Amino acid sequence: xxxxxxxxxxxxxxxxxxxxxxxxxxxxxxxxxxxxxxxxxxxxxxxxxxxxxxxxxxxxxxxxxxxxxxxxxxxxxxxxxxxxxxxxxxxxxxxxxxxxxxxxxxxxxxxxxxxxxxxxxxxxxxxxxxxxxxxxxxxxxxxxxxxxxxxxxxxxxxxxxxxxxxxxxxxxxxxxxxxxxxxxxxxxxxxxxxxxxxxxxxxxxxxxxxxxxxxxxxxxxxxxxxxxxxxxxxxxxxxxxxxxxxxxxxxxxxxxxxxxxxxxxxxxxxxxxxxxxxxxxxxxxxxxxxxxxxxxxxxxxxxxxxxxxxxxxxxxxxxxxxxxxxxxxxxxxxxxxx
Numbered sequence: 364x365x366x367x368x369x370x371x372x373x374x375x376x377x378x379x380x381x382x383x384x385x386x387x388x389x390x391x392x393x394x395x396x397x398x399x400x401x402x403x404x405x406x407x408x409x410x411x412x413x414x415x416x417x418x419x420x421x422x423x424x425x426x427x428x429x430x431x432x433x434x435x436x437x438x439x440x441x442x443x444x445x446x447x448x449x450x451x452x453x454x455x456x457x458x459x460x461x462x463x464x465x466x467x468x469x470x471x472x473x474x475x476x477x478x479x480x481x482x483x484x485x486x487x488x489x490x491x492x493x494x495x496x497x498x499x500x501x502x503x504x505x506x507x508x509x510x511x512x513x514x515x516x517x518x519x520x521x522x523x524x525x526x527x528x529x530x531x532x533x534x535x536x537x538x539x540x541x542x543x544x545x546x547x548x549x550x551x552x553x554x555x556x557x558x559x560x561x562x563x564x565x566x567x568x569x570x571x572x573x574x575x576x577x578x579x580x581x582x583x584x585x586x587x588x589x590x591x592x593x594x595x596x597x598x599x600x601x602x603x604x605x606x607x608x609x610x611x612x613x614x615x616x617x618x619x620x621x622x623x624x625x626x627x628x629x630x631x632x633x634x635x636x637x638x639x640x641x642x643x644x645x646x647x648x649x650x651x652x653x654x655x656x657x658x659x660x661x662x663x664x665x666x667x668x669x670x671x672x673x674x675x676x677x678x679x680x681x682x683x684x685x686x687x688x689x690x691x692x693x694x695x696x697x698x699x700x701x
Contacts, residue, residue, distance in 0.1 A: 374407040374443075375577050376431075376545055381405070381440035383423075383430045387650065399649045400426045402601040404440075408545065411575040415592030415609070417585055417624070419646060423601040424581045425469075428547040431579075432464055433457060444545070462492055465538035469550035471530035475522040481508075482518035485537045492541060503540065511536045511566060528559035532566070539570065547579045552587060564591055585628055589613060594682070597621045600657040601649055607683035617685035619662050656688065664689055 383401040386394045401423045408414045416424050430437040433449055442449040444460060452460065468474040475484055485504045489495050495503055505515050511532040522530060531551060538546050548567070552560040568591060570576060582588050588595060588609075595612050597605040597620065605618040616622045623640040630637055642661045647653050653660050659669040666688065674686045 375410045375412075375445065376408040376579075377441075377443040378407070378427075378431055379405050379441040379443070381427065381430060381442065382438045383426050383435065384438045396650055399601050399652060401430060401437075402652075404598070404601075404603045406596050406603065406606060408577050408579060410544070410577055411571065412594070413571065413578040413580050413592045415588035415595040416579060416581045416598060417583060417588050417595060418598035420583065421646060421649075422598040423649075424583075424598055425549050427598070428466070428549050428579055428581050432461075432466060432547060434466070458492075462541045463544040464547075465541060465543040465545075466547045466549060467531075467534050467538050467551040469553060471527065471534040472522060474534055475530065477522055480519050480521055481513075481525075481533050484522075485533070485540050488537065488540050494541070504536075507536045507540050510539065510570070512562075527555055528562065531555065531559075531563055535563075535566070535570075542574075543576065545577045545579065547581070549581045550583070551580075553582060553584065560587065567591065585624060597624070600647060600652055602657055602686065604658065604687070605685045607680070611680060611683050615680070615683075617679045617683065617690040618658075618687045619664050619689070620658050621685075656686075 381401055381404045382399075384397040384399050387396040387398060389395050404423075404427055406414065416427065418424055426435070429435045431442045431449070433442075437450060440450070444464065447460065449457065449460065479487075482501065482504050485507065486500050489500045489503060494500075501518070505518060508515065508517060513529065513532055513536070517525075517529075522533070525533065534551070552563050555563065564587065567578065571578065578591070580588060580591055592609050594606065594608050596603050597612075597618065599620050605612070605616065605621045607617070612621065613625060616625055619640075623642050626637060626640040640663065642663075644661045647657065647660055653670075655671045656662070656665075656669040656674050659665040662669065668688055672688070674688045676684050676686050677690050678684050679690050
């Protein structure tokens with residue numbers, strides 16, 4: 364069962380035409396080509412909502428999350444947070460806004476300084492932003508540690524003294540200490556055991572209910588994304604190919620790629636049968652993406668037009684969009700009676 368939808372439909376974050384191209388240079392430093400890691404991605408996240416971003420490895424999910432926070436500089440596009448375009452902000456202004464935009468990384472060990480205690484790592488954000496007094500910051504850290512299920516004695520321990528699940532709780536505490544409005548969770552449970560995954564997911568959902576926190580939840584496990592997300596975007600080769608409310612996406616996927624991903628989800632009932640849609644061939648290189656629809660080289664339903672014409676984003680149901688020539692657009696509303 365997916366998370367309950369957010370009541371407030373006003374967008375907290377809007378992403379318009381986000382692009383991130385990485386230059387490929389020769390031995391003399393001249394740019395010879397570009398890797399189109401993220402190519403014209405647009406979506407929105409409402410206050411208190413979880414937006415899931417899924418796709419195969421290398422599709423650009425993590426790059427999208429990092430680019431919208433300007434951890435890496437985007438090539439083009441607009442990222443509007445509470446009415447302000449982050450891509451137009453100076454470093455000083457961006458630091459002020461970043462208090463409300465935090466990230467929980469995939470590998471909690473490499474994202475923590477091995478030479479700093481847990482308390483020092485979490486308290487550092489308070490020091491940078493000038494929050495609280497020197498004596499009061501430790502109490503603030505102890506409070507957030509308790510909220511994520513850790514004890515006060517963990518304050519003076521080093522990262523190597525914790526399990527993977529505990530480290531991820533530390534990473535979450537470090538993100539929460541500033542009271543953010545939006546957290547980007549980049550594959551934040553993919554490296555954990557299933558039982559620990561469940562604990563962290565339930566923790567994320569509880570914190571969301573208490574603080575009306577929004578998430579951009581990046582993952583490749585559709586089962587996990589289905590449980591936590593209100594809406595889901597599906598990426599393929601740097602492009603957003605489908606977007607829909609969670610229940611709608613799983614009951615009526617409109618893009619062949621989404622249909623193939625859903626067909627690959629294991630069914631817990633050994634007597635149940637599901638027709639698996641097998642994709643042939645390898646994922647093309649973002650250095651030289653296919654013309655037309657980027658998925659046509661692996662699509663079992665590809666038509667001649669798919670090889671030459673880039674599909675437009677079509678609305679096929681309320682709040683359900685698919686970039687596919689074969690997706691049936693929603694009929695236009697009938698004019699009012701005279």
